[in-house]
Amino acid sequence: MKIFLLFLLMSSTFFAQNKTIVQRADSVLALMTLEEKVGQLVQYSGDWATGAAQGRPAETSDELLKQGKIGSFLNVVSSEKTMKLQRIAVEQSRLKIPLLFGLDVIHGYFSTFPVPIGEASSWNPSLIEKSARMQAIEASSAGINWTFNPMVDIARDPRWGRIVEGSGEDPYLGSLMAVARVKGYQGDDLSAHNTILACAKHFAAYGGAEGGRDYNTVDLSERNLRDYYLPPFKAAIEAGVGSLMASFNEIGGVPASACKFLMTDILRGEWKSDAFVVSDWNSIGELIPHGVAKDRKQAAELGIKATVDMDMETSAYFYHLAELVKEGNVDIKFVDDAVRRVLIAKFKLGLFDDPYKYSNVEREKKTIKSKEIVDATREVAQETLVLLKNEKNTLPLSKSLKSIALIGPLVKSKDDPLGGWSALGDSSDVVSVYEGLTKKIGKNIKINYAKGCSFLDNDKSGFADAIKAANESQVVIAFVGEHRGMSAEASSRAKLDLPGVQEDLIKELKKTGKPIVVVLMNGRPLTITWLQENVDAIIEAWYPGISAGFVIADVLFGDVNPSGKLPVTFPRYVGQVPIYYNHKNTGRPYNPKDRFTSYYMDLENTPLYPFGFGLSYTTFEYSNPVLSKSSIKKDEALTVTVDVKNTGKLEGKEVVQLYIRDLVGSVTRPVKELKDFAKINLKPGESKRVTFTITPEKLKFYDLNMNYVVEPGDFKVFIGTNSVDVKESSFTVVE
Numbered sequence: 001m002k003i004f005l006l007f008l009l010m011s012s013t014f015f016a017q018n019k020t021i022v023q024r025a026d027s028v029l030a031l032m033t034l035e036e037k038v039g040q041l042v043q044y045s046g047d048w049a050t051g052a053a054q055g056r057p058a059e060t061s062d063e064l065l066k067q068g069k070i071g072s073f074l075n076v077v078s079s080e081k082t083m084k085l086q087r088i089a090v091e092q093s094r095l096k097i098p099l100l101f102g103l104d105v106i107h108g109y110f111s112t113f114p115v116p117i118g119e120a121s122s123w124n125p126s127l128i129e130k131s132a133r134m135q136a137i138e139a140s141s142a143g144i145n146w147t148f149n150p151m152v153d154i155a156r157d158p159r160w161g162r163i164v165e166g167s168g169e170d171p172y173l174g175s176l177m178a179v180a181r182v183k184g185y186q187g188d189d190l191s192a193h194n195t196i197l198a199c200a201k202h203f204a205a206y207g208g209a210e211g212g213r214d215y216n217t218v219d220l221s222e223r224n225l226r227d228y229y230l231p232p233f234k235a236a237i238e239a240g241v242g243s244l245m246a247s248f249n250e251i252g253g254v255p256a257s258a259c260k261f262l263m264t265d266i267l268r269g270e271w272k273s274d275a276f277v278v279s280d281w282n283s284i285g286e287l288i289p290h291g292v293a294k295d296r297k298q299a300a301e302l303g304i305k306a307t308v309d310m311d312m313e314t315s316a317y318f319y320h321l322a323e324l325v326k327e328g329n330v331d332i333k334f335v336d337d338a339v340r341r342v343l344i345a346k347f348k349l350g351l352f353d354d355p356y357k358y359s360n361v362e363r364e365k366k367t368i369k370s371k372e373i374v375d376a377t378r379e380v381a382q383e384t385l386v387l388l389k390n391e392k393n394t395l396p397l398s399k400s401l402k403s404i405a406l407i408g409p410l411v412k413s414k415d416d417p418l419g420g421w422s423a424l425g426d427s428s429d430v431v432s433v434y435e436g437l438t439k440k441i442g443k444n445i446k447i448n449y450a451k452g453c454s455f456l457d458n459d460k461s462g463f464a465d466a467i468k469a470a471n472e473s474q475v476v477i478a479f480v481g482e483h484r485g486m487s488a489e490a491s492s493r494a495k496l497d498l499p500g501v502q503e504d505l506i507k508e509l510k511k512t513g514k515p516i517v518v519v520l521m522n523g524r525p526l527t528i529t530w531l532q533e534n535v536d537a538i539i540e541a542w543y544p545g546i547s548a549g550f551v552i553a554d555v556l557f558g559d560v561n562p563s564g565k566l567p568v569t570f571p572r573y574v575g576q577v578p579i580y581y582n583h584k585n586t587g588r589p590y591n592p593k594d595r596f597t598s599y600y601m602d603l604e605n606t607p608l609y610p611f612g613f614g615l616s617y618t619t620f621e622y623s624n625p626v627l628s629k630s631s632i633k634k635d636e637a638l639t640v641t642v643d644v645k646n647t648g649k650l651e652g653k654e655v656v657q658l659y660i661r662d663l664v665g666s667v668t669r670p671v672k673e674l675k676d677f678a679k680i681n682l683k684p685g686e687s688k689r690v691t692f693t694i695t696p697e698k699l700k701f702y703d704l705n706m707n708y709v710v711e712p713g714d715f716k717v718f719i720g721t722n723s724v725d726v727k728e729s730s731f732t733v734v735e
Helices: 002-013 021-029 034-040 061-066 079-092 116-120 125-140 161-165 171-186 222-229 231-238 260-270 296-305 316-327 332-348 361-367 371-382 433-441 463-471 502-510 529-534 548-556
Strands: 042-045 072-074 100-103 199-203 243-246 276-278 386-390 403-407 446-450 475-481 516-521 537-540 620-622 631-633 638-646 652-662 673-682 687-694 713-720 726-734
Touching: 021 332, 034 042, 034 316, 034 332, 061 079, 079 361, 100 332, 116 125, 116 161, 116 171, 125 171, 125 371, 171 222, 171 231, 171 673, 199 231, 199 260, 222 231, 276 332, 296 316, 296 332, 316 332, 371 548, 403 433, 403 463, 433 446, 433 548, 446 463, 463 502, 475 502, 502 516, 502 529, 516 548, 537 548, 620 652, 638 652, 638 673, 638 713, 638 726, 652 687, 673 687
Parallel strands: 042 072, 072 100, 199 243, 243 276, 403 446, 403 475, 475 516, 516 537, 631 726
Antiparallel strands: 386 537, 620 638, 638 687, 652 673, 652 713, 713 726
16 A cells, blocks of 8 residues: 555656646645645744744654654754755655755845845845845755745834844835845746745734834734735735745734735735745744634634644644544645645745755855855945935045044944844854954054944943044044844834944044044934934944945945935934834825924924935936826826936946825825836946836725725826935826
């Protein structure tokens, strides 16, 4: 009997190449027992944990694999370790079904790229796709065939620590970044040995957590959900993403891991997706403290009926799913559909044809930290830095300087530039700021270094050394921000000021009268109003990855002209949060002559830095936008043309941004919506004509009856260097 079953399996996997993947998955499914089916829906962590273990079975992983009771691992790394487990699954279990090995490859495996919010600041999807491609090549060489990325959550509240993992506040920019990462990870051929399955997370609206507090509830309308939070997920689905991860939060009283509306109605129904859904760590088990399940058995029932396919670390499916089917509480169809989706992913990866393709020790040795990948970390990071202020052309620094002061807790740090979720990123591979600048300027410029203070405590004993270093230097460069653990999961902040006494340190340095440049490393917008008003130049570097020191030195001394633009609004004070550019106008928009309008008594409504903001060492001049038509029908498109000229003395890149506003709709519309952009390079004195096409798709929204349509009426179109500094024109849509 065993030989017969093996023959059938081989027939389905090796001699039926002309079958569709669904047919091949079904041929395997037909051979499986209920317990083996459940096993494909169970995932356990390997070498280390990213959460608390939740009542795992007493048997070893090896024993469970032989019984076909585990379908996937996370946090198992290296070709050697993945090969060992894969051999057990493929050679010692009854049906020989290969394993998925997942890992949070968020911005690199060993070779760490800039954090995702930093990469989004490049406004360069092709560059982001390259980053993800390099990450996939490196991770896949070590046995990883599945990444829990991209995180496509829209986040309007910088208090939320996981804003660092996404692409900011805008659904259009976020959608393009989602697509770029999916394409980069999955490549043109998902069955190739150097591609990995992508996972869009966290489905859905995790970035809308109340108070910016991680894991908190989310309460929003369906319209808000569809307008802002779902578009990047839909874009990822259309790009072919192979999996999604359920979010921790509830929406409208229903936790995502039990939400049929999200998983069944939208994902399976509207979007027709066969991507499988994995829970987040124990998110099915957390249905119990959420208060919608009385125990783990009921949690398993709710999860599988919502079509959450794979249970990460809850053991709810492991212990109770077969029992629920046998009792008649869960239709076997739910299990079969889930298993089919998981098997489809394994077939798409080519694991049934070559289960050991990802576990090649020689390839791993050649690929990890290869020159091509390490060079790419620097290339990507160069476009992620954002110049926020540059009074009197303080930057770039002259290479004829005699001395500079490097001050702050980040100057010599080799750990913090990695940022959070850096996988196997090693601080020994990081080029610190001190190392990068030392190599850049050699012995030509004297460096006076002082740490000054740390991130968190109130110790000012290092201030004296910092002031001495400043007094002995021509220019002061202060490297301040958050340590890498402060912008991450479970790292929400009620305050957005520079932590500790870092701002106090800069205030003391200001008294020296020396020019002060501030370089920030952080993973969220900070309230740096005093810095904006008092220092000479500010660079937002985010967490740049292993090439941090080289890239920052390149930008400070002008070998690279910064071209980053903010993907998220910076507030003046935390009391403005949430603050975002695509807000509604209200019935009483702010009017300085009327106190009965929407404003703060003690603060401006405007942000410190708007969405899309970023300066350059050169300047750009925009012409007025020219429209191809002043009136179009609902199914027609029009073009918008603008001339952009580099009016400065240096070559530079500019992100030309196009926004629209629907002036009158059946429901209220935002004051601006990003609909397109183009990143162009201009030499001094050079002009380029940029043409955008406004298609009907870019004018659609969910109307009063929740239909996705173009409504006739008047529109404004804005083109400019950020969401505030724009030039405008108008057009009309007719029936």
